[in-house]
Amino acid sequence: MSNIMKxxxxxxxxxxxxxxxxxxxxxxxxxxxxxxxxxHSATGIARIFEMKERTKFGPLxxxxxxxxxAREYAHIPDGFSDDLIASLLLGMTTAVFFKAGRAHxxxxxMTMGAPTVGLFCxxxxxxxxxxxxxxxxxxxxxxxSGTGGAQVSREQAIEDLGRHVDLVIxxxxxxxxxxxxxxxxxxxxxxxxxxxxxxxxxxxxxxHLKELFPTLVTDPGAYxxxxxxxxxxxxx
Numbered sequence: 173m174s175n176i177m178k179x180x181x182x183x184x185x186x187x188x189x190x191x192x193x194x195x196x197x198x199x200x201x202x203x204x205x206x207x208x209x210x211x212h213s214a215t216g217i218a219r220i221f222e223m224k225e226r227t228k229f230g231p232l233x234x235x236x237x238x239x240x241x242a243r244e245y246a247h248i249p250d251g252f253s254d255d256l257i258a259s260l261l262l263g264m265t266t267a268v269f270f271k272a273g274r275a276h277x278x279x280x281x282m283t284m285g286a287p288t289v290g291l292f293c294x295x296x297x298x299x300x301x302x303x304x305x306x307x308x309x310x311x312x313x314x315x316x317s318g319t320g321g322a323q324v325s326r327e328q329a330i331e332d333l334g335r336h337v338d339l340v341i342x343x344x345x346x347x348x349x350x351x352x353x354x355x356x357x358x359x360x361x362x363x364x365x366x367x368x369x370x371x372x373x374x375x376x377x378x379x380h381l382k383e384l385f386p387t388l389v390t391d392p393g394a395y396x397x398x399x400x401x402x403x404x405x406x407x408x
Contacts, residue, residue: 174334
């Protein structure tokens with residue numbers, strides 16, 4: 173049976189206690205209901221992979237408290253100002269970079285052996301606020317792997333993972349952005365390749381990305397080929 177709490181101060185404090193004890197939590201971000209644990213918790217990370225039944229290549233994302241912490245965890249290419257990083261992350265883009273610094277302290281399973289890490293910092297939401305106050309979190313969408321649609325709702329999160337996690341935080345329904353089109357989740361861009369590759373479309377408009385990064389590769393097949401060359405055969 174799911175342990176469900178409405179979001180508020182009591183739920184926030186309880187979530188912080190759970191994370192410190194290898195707990196796994198479902199809560200809403202700006203774009204989706206997600207599942208997360210401490211980024212330092214090998215136990216929590218393993219539980220997330222198990223409950224999602226994840227068999228494809230799908231590293232967990234690193235949630236950070238501020239976009240200005242990005243350089244503590246990732247090698248940021250030349251030409252990326254702090255303001256550019258902030259505009260991407262706060263603009264609901266997950267940006268993938270080569271690991272650096274503190275990212276090497278996390279369990280290897282979090283990134284599935286990849287030399288990269290995806291950074292998340294998408295603005296005010298229960299998930300963001302809990303992570304900001306706790307420290308780095310490892311996160312992903314709160315659905316069984318391969319069953320995601322336009323958006324992972326509160327109802328799907330409870331149905332798929334509610335019985336497996338330690339707490340479900342009910343923050344109400346997620347907002348819908350008509351301008352984003354069918355796919356309402358965060359945009360994902362891999363900047364560890366030169367030129368960078370669009371991994372997934374989402375809330376941050378592709379046309380705006382192309383203005384910022386004119387060489388951006390938007391062909392999914394090209395990304396798969398580049399990733400396979402780096403990692404060996406992978407199933408996305």
